[in-house]
Amino acid sequence: xxxxxxxxxxxxxxxxxxxxxxxxxxxxxxxxxxxxxxxxxxxxxxxxxxxxxxxxxxxxxxxxxxxxxxxxxxxxxxxxxxxxxxxxxxxxxxxxxxxxxxxxxxxxxxxxxxxxxxxxxxxxxxxxxxxxxxxxxxxxxxxxxxxxxxxxxxxxxxxxxxxxxxxxxxxxxxxxxxxxxxxxxxxxxxxxxxxxxxxxxxxxxxxxxxxxxxxxxxxxxxxxxxxxxxxxxxxxxxxxxxxxxxxxxxxxxxxxxxx
Amino acid sequence: xxxxxxxxxxxxxxxxxxxxxxxxxxxxxxxxxxxxxxxxxxxxxxxxxxxxxxxxxxxxxxxxxxxxxxxxxxxxxxxxxxxxxxxxxxxxxxxxxxxxxxxxxxxxxxxxxxxxxxxxxxxxxxxxxxxxxxxxxxxxxxxxxxxxxxxxxxxxxxxxxxxxxxxxxxxxxxxxxxxxxxxxxxxxxxxxxxxxxxxxxxxxxxxxxxxxxxxxxxxxxxxxxxxxxxxxxxxxxxx
Numbered sequence: 263x264x265x266x267x268x269x270x271x272x273x274x275x276x277x278x279x280x281x282x283x284x285x286x287x288x289x290x291x292x293x294x295x296x297x298x299x300x301x302x303x304x305x306x307x308x309x310x311x312x313x314x315x316x317x318x319x320x321x322x323x324x325x326x327x328x329x330x331x332x333x334x335x336x337x338x339x340x341x342x343x344x345x346x347x348x349x350x351x352x353x354x355x356x357x358x359x360x361x362x363x364x365x366x367x368x369x370x371x372x373x374x375x376x377x378x379x380x381x382x383x384x385x386x387x388x389x390x391x392x393x394x395x396x397x398x399x400x401x402x403x404x405x406x407x408x409x410x411x412x413x414x415x416x417x418x419x420x421x422x423x424x425x426x427x428x429x430x431x432x433x434x435x436x437x438x439x440x441x442x443x444x445x446x447x448x449x450x451x452x453x454x455x456x457x458x459x460x461x462x463x464x465x466x467x468x469x470x471x472x473x474x475x476x477x478x479x480x481x482x483x484x485x486x487x488x489x490x491x492x493x494x495x496x497x498x499x500x501x502x503x504x505x506x507x508x509x510x511x512x513x514x515x516x517x518x519x520x521x
Numbered sequence: 522x523x524x525x526x527x528x529x530x531x532x533x534x535x536x537x538x539x540x541x542x543x544x545x546x547x548x549x550x551x552x553x554x555x556x557x558x559x560x561x562x563x564x565x566x567x568x569x570x571x572x573x574x575x576x577x578x579x580x581x582x583x584x585x586x587x588x589x590x591x592x593x594x595x596x597x598x599x600x601x602x603x604x605x606x607x608x609x610x611x612x613x614x615x616x617x618x619x620x621x622x623x624x625x626x627x628x629x630x631x632x633x634x635x636x637x638x639x640x641x642x643x644x645x646x647x648x649x650x651x652x653x654x655x656x657x658x659x660x661x662x663x664x665x666x667x668x669x670x671x672x673x674x675x676x677x678x679x680x681x682x683x684x685x686x687x688x689x690x691x692x693x694x695x696x697x698x699x700x701x702x703x704x705x706x707x708x709x710x711x712x713x714x715x716x717x718x719x720x721x722x723x724x725x726x727x728x729x730x731x732x733x734x735x736x737x738x739x740x741x742x743x744x745x746x747x748x749x750x751x752x753x754x755x756x757x758x759x760x
Contacts, residue, residue, distance in 0.1 A: 409560060412572075413571045414621065462573060463569075
């Protein structure tokens with residue numbers, strides 16, 4: 263699961279969602295999830311509304327719902343936890359198919375399940391439509407401190423470096439007759455973790471010096487193709503990009519009103 | 522996908538909205554303080570170290586070690602980052618890893634980011650570093666002392682981070698189980714994860730001490746703490 267992880271979630275494309283400015287998408291994703299979490303858990307229809315909204319965005323973005331659903335499986339540990347709650351929580355009981363279940367536990371499990379799934383689907387859509395470098399660019403345009411941009415861009419570069427270095431070390435072990443299996447492979451990896459760090463650091467040091475020699479300053483260079491947009495167009499971008507947030511805010515408002 | 526998300530990463534909806542916002546504010550203040558203090562720590566030469574520590578923590582979080590049936594844990598890396606890059610840069614590195622995980626890999630809820638950063642990047646790193654600082658006389662004695670220090674710091678880092686979760690859950694937990702259940706489960710599992718964390722921290726720091734002792738932040742300045750400001754000023758001058 264390690265190799266190629268860094269670009270695993272990004273699905274290049276040319277949809278309006280792909281082309282939207284990254285800073286708009288970051289803000290939109292964050293605010294949408296905030297709306298979802300603030301929704302009272304017993305207003306069930308509101309969660310259906312959020313789900314429809316996400317379906318809409320994924321349709322516009324050309325991200326198949328199946329692709330999202332498959333990656334939602336990362337959530338399984340939480341689902342298991344949530345499924346246990348109706349049996350373990352106390353309070354008022356209700357019989358479902360002959361099983362006595364706790365009302366409080368059912369609601370709490372539903373709460374984790376619904377909000378976790380919607381939040382995860384939102385970040386998946388963001389990651390699927392935005393390249394890692396564009397996310398950094400978006401963070402930079404949102405006035406993220408320079409130090410954080412510098413460390414993050416180096417980090418994204420070095421992740422690939424470390425994964426490649428680990429792959430080389432693994433091939434070296436196998437070619438010396440090492441026969442890794444399930445847990446024993448983990449043991450060998452743990453033992454060589456120190457040398458992996460040193461090897462990566464020394465390679466990374468060379469990469470960094472080469473970057474400095476080519477004039478790297480620590481900021482993300484703005485792409486040439488993107489000329490500074492006029493103010494009206496920027497306002498339009500933000501309004502369009504934040505329209506899903508507007509929809510979620512309306513849903514949240516009605517949910518709070520009727521709760 | 523394996524069960525990486527179990528270890529401390531909280532999903533959306535686990536805490537209620539006011540608590541999420543409260544710990545969001547705590548995280549922003551903590552990261553802000555770390556930013557102002559890290560600036561003097563991070564010259565041109567230390568920047569790649571910070572990037573590499575962050576990348577390493579990121580990659581190491583992909584390595585899972587099984588703890589219980591169905592539950593696997595991963596390295597948090599706070600103590601490692603603090604020992605190798607200093608507490609301020611270390612806290613920043615772990616925070617960045619968590620932010621990138623939340624946005625790029627959808628690991629840990631977006632609204633839980635504040636709580637996740639508070640636990641793993643602030644509480645874990647701070648306590649791990651304090652332990653390492655207290656054990657610095659032992660660490661300075663030799664490589665085995667340093668590795669013992671790294672082990673204890675790694676263990677404390679993990680357990681402290683899980684206690685942070687218990688605190689947050691006690692303030693505004695939105696799931697149906699009691700605080701005591703959460704505390705027992707979290708601290709129990711994370712004592713085991715902490716052993717793994719301690720071992721990997723010790724192995725990594727040990728290897729770095731063997732090959733490049735100049736890279737270990739904890740051992741870089743053996744003067745009393747009062748001199749730290751002066752030491753940082755001279756470090757900045759070398760860039």
